[in-house]
Amino acid sequence: xxxxxxxxxxxxxxxxxxxxxxxxxxxxxxxxxxxxxxxxxxxxxxxxxxxxxxxxxxxxxxxxxxxxxxxxxxxxxxxxxxxxxxxxxxxxxxxxxxxxxxxxxxxxxxxxxxxxxxxxxxxxxxxxxxxxxxxxxxxxxxxxxxxxxxxxxxxxxxxxxxxxxxxxxxxxxxxxxxxxxxxxxxxxxxxxxxxxxxxxxxxxxxxxxxxxxxxxxxxxxxxxxxxxxxxxxxxxxxxxxxxxxxxxxxxxxxxxxxxxxxxxxxxxxxxxxxxxxxxxxxxxxxxxxxxxxxx
Numbered sequence: 001x002x003x004x005x006x007x008x009x010x011x012x013x014x015x016x017x018x019x020x021x022x023x024x025x026x027x028x029x030x031x032x033x034x035x036x037x038x039x040x041x042x043x044x045x046x047x048x049x050x051x052x053x054x055x056x057x058x059x060x061x062x063x064x065x066x067x068x069x070x071x072x073x074x075x076x077x078x079x080x081x082x083x084x085x086x087x088x089x090x091x092x093x094x095x096x097x098x099x100x101x102x103x104x105x106x107x108x109x110x111x112x113x114x115x116x117x118x119x120x121x122x123x124x125x126x127x128x129x130x131x132x133x134x135x136x137x138x139x140x141x142x143x144x145x146x147x148x149x150x151x152x153x154x155x156x157x158x159x160x161x162x163x164x165x166x167x168x169x170x171x172x173x174x175x176x177x178x179x180x181x182x183x184x185x186x187x188x189x190x191x192x193x194x195x196x197x198x199x200x201x202x203x204x205x206x207x208x209x210x211x212x213x214x215x216x217x218x219x220x221x222x223x224x225x226x227x228x229x230x231x232x233x234x235x236x237x238x239x240x241x242x243x244x245x246x247x248x249x250x251x252x253x254x255x256x257x258x259x260x261x262x263x264x265x266x267x268x269x270x271x272x273x274x275x276x277x278x279x280x281x282x283x284x285x286x287x288x289x290x291x292x293x294x295x
Contacts, residue, residue, distance in 0.1 A: 003215075003225045018054050018242055026055045030213075030285055044087050058286035093097045121295035129208075129270060134202040136266035140188045140197040143206065144255070146205075148186055149174050162187075185253060192252045197263035199237045203230060204270040212294065215280055 012025040029036050036056050040047050051057040061084045088148050089097075141166040142152050149172030161167050178186070206229065221227060240246050242254050280289045 012174050018050060022054045027282065030055070030282075041090070043090050048087050051085075055285075057085050059284075061286050063087050063167075078211050118295060120292060124293070124295050129205060130275070132266055132270050132273070133198055133205070135265040136197040137194040137265070138192040140262040141258065144193045144259055145186070149173070149176050149178075151185075163245055164201045179268045188251055188253045193259050193262075195252070196237065196241070196255060196260055197266070199233060200260060200263035201270060202233065204267040204274075206230060206233075208271060208274040211278070213281055215275060215278060 005183065026036050038056055039052055040050070042050070046055065048063065062070070063085045064075050064078050064083045069077050093183075146152070147157065151173040152175045156179075158170075161170055162183055163181045169177045170179075170183065171177055191294065194281060206226065207216060210216065210226065240250060241252050247253060261291070277289075277293050281294050284290060
């Protein structure tokens with residue numbers, strides 16, 4: 001300093017950290033599917049640092065300028081779809097019209113890229129949940145066959161004899177003889193068991209469909225329409241199976257109550273699997289697990 005009235009003594013800085021409860025609040029909002037936006041008068045670099053500290057900017061997410069610096073290209077050359085985070089200075093914000101703001105805050109759906117039925121949804125429905133449900137059905141099918149004397153290995157290569165009306169002395173795994181009509185009734189019982197297994201698995205499937213990110217334990221079971229649907233689904237299944245006129249028309253047979261049980265472990269597995277999936281999505285928002293398993 002050239003002014004002799006002032007003497008340099010030192011520098012003083014002030015740290016004003018966010019409240020400790022903010023990261024948890026941000027995580028809860030994000031887990032509920034709420035987009036969190038921070039409005040501040042701080043410098044953009046300061047705002048970006050705070051946003052990362054409280055979880056508004058997820059780990060691994062980059063702003064346009066960071067992507068441009070990483071690629072070594074001008075910011076206007078960065079593909080818009082690769083930008084997941086925006087930090088906008090007030091001077092830029094005031095010059096934006098409503099259309100530009102809508103594009104930043106809620107980009108319109110790209111019909112070529114943003115599909116209503118996505119790869120993740122197909123994988124979830126058929127490759128994950130559907131696969132577990134099919135295992136429940138096949139397991140119940142083989143349990144009923146086994147209890148009646150036909151162990152799985154015995155069933156291999158047995159179809160031609162099984163379906164032949166002329167064979168009325170087909171032996172099972174224990175040497176018992178089965179007529180054609182007895183075999184077909186057992187086959188109907190196994191098909192009914194498969195149907196029962198799908199109903200049991202759907203109990204969990206319906207419950208886990210309540211939320212895509214939040215834990216069921218946090219969400220609760222206060223949706224009484226859904227609770228009624230669980231009971232109604234079971235009642236309809238029982239009506240179809242145990243009402244003779246309806247069962248005969250659908251080629252179903254009344255099954256033992258105990259044959260509802262083999263599918264229960266798979267129904268429980270569905271619930272546990274999806275709880276773990278949602279937990280990982282909440283813990284690593286924007287990460288690989290979220291990209292691949294969030295539909």
